[in-house]
Amino acid sequence: MxxxxxxxxxxxxxxxxxxxxxxxxxxxxxxxxxxxxxxxxxxxxxxxxxxxxxxxxxxxxxxxxxxxxxxxxxxxxxxxxxxxxxxxxxxxxxxxxxxxxxxxxxxxxxxxxxxxxxxxxxxxxxxxxxxxxxxxxxxxxxxxxxxxxxxxxxxxxxxxxxxxxxxxxxxxxxxxxxxxRPATPRSDKRARDRARSMIEQARHPGLGGAAGDDAEWARATALLRDAGDPETARRLNRNDYFRLERALEVVIRTGKPMRDHLAGGGxxxxxxxxxxxxxxxxxxxxxxxxxxxxxxxxxxxxxxxxxxxxxxxxxxxxxxxxxxxxxxxxxxxxxxxxxxxxxxxxxxxxxxxxxxxxxxxxxxxxxxxxxxxxxxxxxxxxxxxxxxxxxxxxxxxxxxxxxxxxxxxxxxxxxxxxxxxxxxxxxxxxKGYLTRAEERELKGYGGGAGGL
Structure with a gap:
């Protein structure tokens, strides 16, 4: 065998x-x-x-x-x-x-x-x-x-x-x-481990939690939003848990959202x-x-x-x-x-x-x-x-x-x-928003507009 x-x-x-x-x-x-x-x-x-x-x-x-x-x-x-x-x-x-x-x-x-x-x-x-x-x-x-x-x-x-x-x-x-380059603090193991644990618990809450990638991502990003960084939570690409973990680690460690650490840039x-x-x-x-x-x-x-x-x-x-x-x-x-x-x-x-x-x-x-x-x-x-x-x-x-x-x-x-x-x-x-006509077209395409 x-x-x-x-x-x-x-x-x-x-x-x-x-x-x-x-x-x-x-x-x-x-x-x-x-x-x-x-x-x-x-x-x-x-x-x-x-x-x-x-x-x-x-x-x-x-x-x-x-x-x-x-x-x-x-x-x-x-x-x-x-x-x-x-x-x-x-x-x-x-x-x-x-x-x-x-x-x-x-x-x-x-x-x-x-x-x-x-x-x-x-x-x-x-x-x-x-x-x-x-x-x-x-x-x-x-x-x-x-x-x-x-x-x-x-x-x-x-x-x-x-x-x-x-x-x-x-x-x-x-x-x-x-x-x-943003002036974000260096990664800290204790804060990183805490962020990872919080995200895992949010993704897999046990009984009563909806299953599926979308539901898990929604619960995980809600952590970052509630911790004080709704902007990053909103702008992260779906299922990008690596950057979600880093953003949550920064908030845990500094109490400030990622935006506050961005360099001026000019x-x-x-x-x-x-x-x-x-x-x-x-x-x-x-x-x-x-x-x-x-x-x-x-x-x-x-x-x-x-x-x-x-x-x-x-x-x-x-x-x-x-x-x-x-x-x-x-x-x-x-x-x-x-x-x-x-x-x-x-x-x-x-x-x-x-x-x-x-x-x-x-x-x-x-x-x-x-x-x-x-x-x-x-x-x-x-x-x-x-x-x-x-x-x-x-x-x-x-x-x-x-x-x-x-x-x-x-x-x-x-x-x-x-x-x-x-x-x-x-x-x-x-830029890039859908017109009403495009919304109607997308609703009839494949699985629909996909949340657009």
Missing amino acids: RSSSQWRPWRCLGRPRPLNSALTALRSPKPNQTARKQTSYFLSSPSLRCSSHTSSACESQVVVLAGPTGVGKTEVSIALARRLYEATGRGAEVISADSVQVYQGLDVGSRKLCGLERARLERECSLPYHLIDVLSPREQYTAGDFYEQASKKCGEVLSRNRTPIVVGGTGFWLRWLVSG NRGGNGLDLRCFFLHPPSRLGLYRKLDASCASMVEGGLLRECGDLLDLGLEPGTSTSTNAVGYRQFMEYLLLERGRFVAQEEGGERQPWDPSEADFLVAFSEFQKQTRRLAQDQLTWFRNEPKFEWVEVAAREGGGVEEAAGRILGRAMEAEAESGPREWDNRG
């Missing part, structure tokens, strides 16, 4: 029968082109020079591109780098601000350009990438780590007379980079960089959600479950670290663990029938994956409404020239000859 430690069904989950039929039933119109085709498009598309600009305004600038997942940040950054070179002769280098792409082996679920594509971009248009594949999934990577390493990388790129383009959607990291980040910040947003929330749902199916076909199996092989549990709490990885790690329980029970019962994964449970995990992906996009839109240093730029469909148009607008703004004054502040409080 095989032991549970030898159980490796995810090795065959690339194309099992239930997975095939589930994907066939769920398949939206074919997802967007692969990363290779997208990259080829930008490398071969006609040049659109901006010869009226001068290069002097870009010599010390760092361009920051944020946006919700799936909006097209990678495509816009590649187009922007090409345009920048055509207009100024300055090359660019991309610095990732993605809390999942920083991990080795988390490729499919993070929509990471593969190593071959990154090598091709560096070879064919001199566009290197940084802060991708730098850590094992076992390791934690904090906003402080990102602040130090991204600031250092930006300085190195500028010293090579090139332009850093920081690309990602991790709002907490980008706030540190743009506004300066127009420049605490690292002295001249940052020009842009938030890419879709013209239609429903269009973005449809694209994300199709992308989820594409990621499952592309090997997401295999990557989840690799995380389990490392001895990691879902939801216990930054890597295993990432959308997609957590849902399918839980699914695989559920299937492992069935496998072990079948083996111990002496059944001779081959293991067959549950299609119904797969569909539940897949639906949750799609829902949490849409929620991540919603949370990112909400977060950046409150980031006044980011100018919102719409990105329409690539087929209609939306990517090139967005890249051109960003280049024009970044090259304005006012670098010495730093970025202006924008009132984004009215």
Whole structure:
């Protein structure tokens, strides 16, 4: 009899029968082109020079591109780098601000350009990438780590007379980079342990407590709200227990919310960089959600479950670290663990029938994956409404020239000859909200508007 430690069904989950039929039933119109085709498009598309600009305004600038997942940040950054070179002769280098792409082996679920594509971009248009594949999934990577390493990388790129383009959607990291490192106290074991214990008790209160991720998250964030930091409780991404624990630890230790510890920042980040910040947003929330749902199916076909199996092989549990709490990885790690329980029970019962994964449970995990992906996009839109240093730029469909148009607008703004004054502040409080028509459309889409 095989032991549970030898159980490796995810090795065959690339194309099992239930997975095939589930994907066939769920398949939206074919997802967007692969990363290779997208990259080829930008490398071969006609040049659109901006010869009226001068290069002097870009010599010390760092361009920051944020946006919700799936909006097209990678495509816009590649187009922007090409345009920048055509207009100024300055090359660019991309610095990732993605809390999942920083991990080795988390490729499919993070929509990471593969190593071959990154090598091709560096070879064919001199566009290197940084802060991708730098850590094992076992390791934690904090906003402080990102602040130090991204600031250092930006300085190195500028010293090579090139332009850093920081690309990602991790709002907490980008706030540190743009506004300066918060003056939060160093972590204290006693306060951290207390915060962790309080959160665990809130998540699992015993009898009388509603079950499910949403209910657990609501109870856990209520702790932070009641402790005196309702703003952070409201703005944290769902199920980001790592940052929730840190925020609660700070309140426990100092009696003050995270906001009171933020550095002043001014127009420049605490690292002295001249940052020009842009938030890419879709013209239609429903269009973005449809694209994300199709992308989820594409990621499952592309090997997401295999990557989840690799995380389990490392001895990691879902939801216990930054890597295993990432959308997609957590849902399918839980699914695989559920299937492992069935496998072990079948083996111990002496059944001779081959293991067959549950299609119904797969569909539940897949639906949750799609829902949490849409929620991540919603949370990112909400977060950046409150980031006044980011100018919102719409990105329409690539087929209609939306990517090139967005890249051109960003280049024009970044090259304005006012670098010495730093970025202006924008009132984004009215951005990204749904119209009544959009609300009606979303109510009829999939599982509804998802709480929007």
